[in-house]
Amino acid sequence: xxxxxxxxRGLERLAQCDVPALRNYARADWPERAAPAxxxxxxxxxxxxxxLKDNAHLLQAGWVPFTVEGIDLGGxxxxxxxxxxxxxxxxxxxxxxxxxxxxxGAPLAxxxxxxxxxxAGAVIVAHGASxxxxxxxxxxxxxxxxxxxxxxxxxxxxxxxxSPRLTGTGSYRLxxxxxxHGLPDYDAHDALTDALAAAxxxxxxxxxxxxxxxxxxxxxxxx
Amino acid sequence: MSSEIAQVVAFLRETPPFGAxxxxxxxxxxxxxxxRYARAGxxxxxAGQHNDWLFVVRSGAVELRLAGEELTARxxxxxxxxxxxxxxxxxxxxETIALEDxxxxxxxxxxxxxxxxxxxxxxxxxxxxxxxxLRHALEQRAQGRAGGFDGASVGDVAHLGAPVSCLPETxxxxxxxxxxxxxxxxxxxxxxxKLLGIFTDKDLRNRVVAADxxxxxxxxxxxxGNPRTLPAxxxxxxxxxxxxxxxxxxxxxxxxxxxxxxxxxxxDILAHLGNNAIDIGLSIAxxxxxxxxxxxxxxxxxxxxxxxxxxxxxxxxxxxxxxLGEAAHRRAAQLAERELGPPPVPYALVVFxxxxxxxxxxxxxxxxxxxxxxxxxxxxxxYFEALGGRxxxxxxxxxxxxxKGGIMAKNADQRLTLAxxxxxxxxxxxxxxxxxxxxxxxxxxxxCVHGEAALVxxxxxxxxxxAAANRIFVSYIARDALRSKVPLGIFRNLVLDRSESGExxxxxxxxxxxxxxxxxxxxxxxxxxxxxxxxxxxxALSELGHMAGEDSESLIDALxxxxxxxxxxxxxxxxxxxxxxxxxxxxxxxxxxxxxLKDCFSVIRRGLDSLRRNLAGGIA
Numbered sequence: 064x065x066x067x068x069x070x071x072r073g074l075e076r077l078a079q080c081d082v083p084a085l086r087n088y089a090r091a092d093w094p095e096r097a098a099p100a101x102x103x104x105x106x107x108x109x110x111x112x113x114x115l116k117d118n119a120h121l122l123q124a125g126w127v128p129f130t131v132e133g134i135d136l137g138g139x140x141x142x143x144x145x146x147x148x149x150x151x152x153x154x155x156x157x158x159x160x161x162x163x164x165x166x167x168g169a170p171l172a173x174x175x176x177x178x179x180x181x182x183a184g185a186v187i188v189a190h191g192a193s194x195x196x197x198x199x200x201x202x203x204x205x206x207x208x209x210x211x212x213x214x215x216x217x218x219x220x221x222x223x224x225x226s227p228r229l230t231g232t233g234s235y236r237l238x239x240x241x242x243x244h245g246l247p248d249y250d251a252h253d254a255l256t257d258a259l260a261a262a263x264x265x266x267x268x269x270x271x272x273x274x275x276x277x278x279x280x281x282x283x284x285x286x
Numbered sequence: 287m288s289s290e291i292a293q294v295v296a297f298l299r300e301t302p303p304f305g306a307x308x309x310x311x312x313x314x315x316x317x318x319x320x321x322r323y324a325r326a327g328x329x330x331x332x333a334g335q336h337n338d339w340l341f342v343v344r345s346g347a348v349e350l351r352l353a354g355e356e357l358t359a360r361x362x363x364x365x366x367x368x369x370x371x372x373x374x375x376x377x378x379x380x381e382t383i384a385l386e387d388x389x390x391x392x393x394x395x396x397x398x399x400x401x402x403x404x405x406x407x408x409x410x411x412x413x414x415x416x417x418x419x420l421r422h423a424l425e426q427r428a429q430g431r432a433g434g435f436d437g438a439s440v441g442d443v444a445h446l447g448a449p450v451s452c453l454p455e456t457x458x459x460x461x462x463x464x465x466x467x468x469x470x471x472x473x474x475x476x477x478x479x480k481l482l483g484i485f486t487d488k489d490l491r492n493r494v495v496a497a498d499x500x501x502x503x504x505x506x507x508x509x510x511g512n513p514r515t516l517p518a519x520x521x522x523x524x525x526x527x528x529x530x531x532x533x534x535x536x537x538x539x540x541x542x543x544x545x546x547x548x549x550x551x552x553x554d555i556l557a558h559l560g561n562n563a564i565d566i567g568l569s570i571a572x573x574x575x576x577x578x579x580x581x582x583x584x585x586x587x588x589x590x591x592x593x594x595x596x597x598x599x600x601x602x603x604x605x606x607x608x609x610l611g612e613a614a615h616r617r618a619a620q621l622a623e624r625e626l627g628p629p630p631v632p633y634a635l636v637v638f639x640x641x642x643x644x645x646x647x648x649x650x651x652x653x654x655x656x657x658x659x660x661x662x663x664x665x666x667x668x669y670f671e672a673l674g675g676r677x678x679x680x681x682x683x684x685x686x687x688x689x690k691g692g693i694m695a696k697n698a699d700q701r702l703t704l705a706x707x708x709x710x711x712x713x714x715x716x717x718x719x720x721x722x723x724x725x726x727x728x729x730x731x732x733x734c735v736h737g738e739a740a741l742v743x744x745x746x747x748x749x750x751x752x753a754a755a756n757r758i759f760v761s762y763i764a765r766d767a768l769r770s771k772v773p774l775g776i777f778r779n780l781v782l783d784r785s786e787s788g789e790x791x792x793x794x795x796x797x798x799x800x801x802x803x804x805x806x807x808x809x810x811x812x813x814x815x816x817x818x819x820x821x822x823x824x825x826a827l828s829e830l831g832h833m834a835g836e837d838s839e840s841l842i843d844a845l846x847x848x849x850x851x852x853x854x855x856x857x858x859x860x861x862x863x864x865x866x867x868x869x870x871x872x873x874x875x876x877x878x879x880x881x882x883l884k885d886c887f888s889v890i891r892r893g894l895d896s897l898r899r900n901l902a903g904g905i906a
Contacts, residue, residue, distance in 0.1 A: 137317045137318060139291055245386055247344060247345040253292060267387065270323060270328075
């Protein structure tokens with residue numbers, strides 16, 4: 064109840080701001096939290112970050128829109144994001160984006176504008192969605208000084224809900240969760256691949272939840 | 287922004303027929319795809335529905351339930367489905383259910399049609415006609431083959447130009463000096479430009495020196511007369527088969543007028559191919575006792591595996607293997623005669639079944655018999671009893687194991703005089719009954735491998751015309767052919783046969799080759815065609831207008847494709863020193879091979895259907 068009210072209030076504030084991308088986002092047709100999840104539009108989103116610290120930089124973004132009817136790969140987008148900063152060596156070895164490539168990427172403002180355009184009226188889906196939500200909100204605050212209200216569901220949280228008693232490190236990782244739903248192995252740590260992987264996982268999870276599963280209930284699971 | 291979806295592109299690249307598209311086209315295609323998920327038990331398509339997608343199984347498995355029948359087909363990763371509905375404008379006729387949790391890639395109908403227009407491999411793969419798909423597959427495989435047989439003629443590898451030659455009146459001494467002067471091991475003997483014989487180093491040793499023939503005698507008296515020849519245009523494969531079965535290393539080449547135009551030696555072919563079939567053929571033909579013969583014949587699987595590895599075409603490989611088998615049978619009979627003394631009356635060693643059709647691969651048991659001249663006196667029966675027993679024993683030691691059905695010269699009912707054989711065939715033809723026919727069909731594929739060929743020739747001709755004249759008999763063998771269980775589809779681990787089946791493998795011989803052989807035999811006998819080889823029978827049927835050319839070629843293609851799978855399978859077993867069989871696990875096949883195998887089944891089933899319509903009802 065309160066979450067819905069907080070999101071509406073956030074949108075109203077955003078609508079007052081003078082950034083067109085944010086105003087359009089605020090005025091979009093947003094799904095009701097009480098509506099069935101199977102009627103919503105989703106954006107599976109993944110960021111590759113320069114480490115996991117609060118001040119980590121966005122290096123790559125990948126997203127793909129989908130509904131319960133399917134994932135439209137024609138709408139998939141992926142960007143390397145420009146950064147002049149020295150990169151965290153440990154993170155570079157994971158995602159393979161070196162400083163050279165980071166310097167040649169698109170400006171963060173362009174990537175955020177494109178993402179907000181697609182995200183208007185859609186719910187973010189990510190494995191560990193709090194990371195993507197936090198990173199996106201941080202980028203908008205840095206670029207425009209505005210607080211971005213975000214709708215998100217977390218496939219990791221849903222997986223814990225569906226299979227609550229798994230033990231062993233890694234049982235809830237994206238790859239392990241996908242295996243449980245009969246989904247193929249993908250190479251990890253490319254933003255678009257991880258986004259697609261999360262979208263497929265969410266479709267599989269949705270098939271195991273009640274047909275009238277409310278969107279708000281799933282959103283409320285997101286930490 | 288990158289323009290492709292890496293994981294999807296990587297999958298399509300490995301998946302037929304998408305892998306045949308250009309890299310750019312695959313990247314563009316990846317962006318048109320919609321990904322869908324189905325949980326086990328979900329209905330993906332329903333008969334009567336309208337469909338606008340080509341479905342590709344990315345992971346998991348689905349089951350196609352063919353409308354109006356209890357038949358199903360299971361499709362797994364990499365398989366495409368629902369294209370027949372796209373080809374007929376969207377009308378879905380088959381129900382599709384997810385058997386496992388399944389991830390599907392959906393290609394829009396418009397994209398599917400565009401690719402069919404722009405890419406010939408794509409069009410051929412999704413042809414509405416499995417005959418065309420199969421043809422395309424064979425062409426693709428032939429292109430990928432490394433072996434040097436395709437298209438090569440003996441003229442391409444032989445030493446052309448007049449070989450060293452002399453007149454038959456030339457003295458042996460002069461002939462030998464001529465050979466030394468030209469450094470050749472083979473001399474041709476000609477008169478008036480016509481080839482009369484050849485004279486080799488071996489002849490000099492065996493027929494001159496060892497036989498104390500003086501060097502002043504004419505070479506014509508010691509040469510090998512009427513040698514086997516080939517035209518320069520003959521295929522290399524034919525030459526290898528001739529050398530392997532005859533156990534010789536030189537074949538004179540002649541032009542249209544019969545004039546000598548060159549000499550082909552085994553060395554020429556070996557240099558070209560690295561094929562040891564001729565060597566094994568020679569060891570077989572020269573084996574001095576049963577043990578030496580068995581040692582040589584047991585190398586046939588090794589030669590088979592080597593030829594399969596070098597990419598020899600299936601039909602040629604079967605021809606060579608049959609040639610070596612024939613040589614082993616002939617030598618077994620010669621050695622048995624050497625032990626028992628010359629036969630009291632003329633006889634022939636006849637082979638039946640695959641060896642008679644020259645379609646033998648490795649691992650076959652023996653199917654043979656003796657056809658004895660009618661002049662046989664009762665007391666001479668003991669000779670042939672001993673001869674037949676000895677031949678079967680030698681062949682068993684050679685790897686042609688005893689026939690489980692008893693079709694071998696060791697058994698009395700396989701050692702008959704011409705009159706007795708005639709009576710036996712007449713019983714099958716004039717009073718057919720289902721049980722007898724079941725065991726008799728291979729008797730209608732016969733060939734003489736040793737002895738009095740004229741006896742076999744007569745029996746075969748009489749049999750073919752008697753069979754053609756008896757519609758009831760033909761309907762019986764047609765019905766026998768219809769008993770074969772051609773699989774309806776391929777499941778991940780097993781080939782389903784009307785939904786109840788515990789078999790985990792597919793018997794490539796019984797379930798695909800035998801039905802094609804049966805179709806060809808039945809129709810050939812029905813129309814009085816004397817050819818014995820399956821391909822020869824099918825070609826003759828189409829030439830004489832008894833079968834559509836397209837149908838006959840499709841059956842030939844299906845046979846070639848399945849035989850290729852068998853050959854790879856058997857070569858693998860032979861390489862591992864295991865006994866050859868025909869049990870192929872569908873899991874060992876690539877998705878593309880499974881697709882083509884399904885096309886083969888459908889071509890064969892159609893052939894059987896046509897047989898059912900045309901002949902099986904002939905009794906009513």
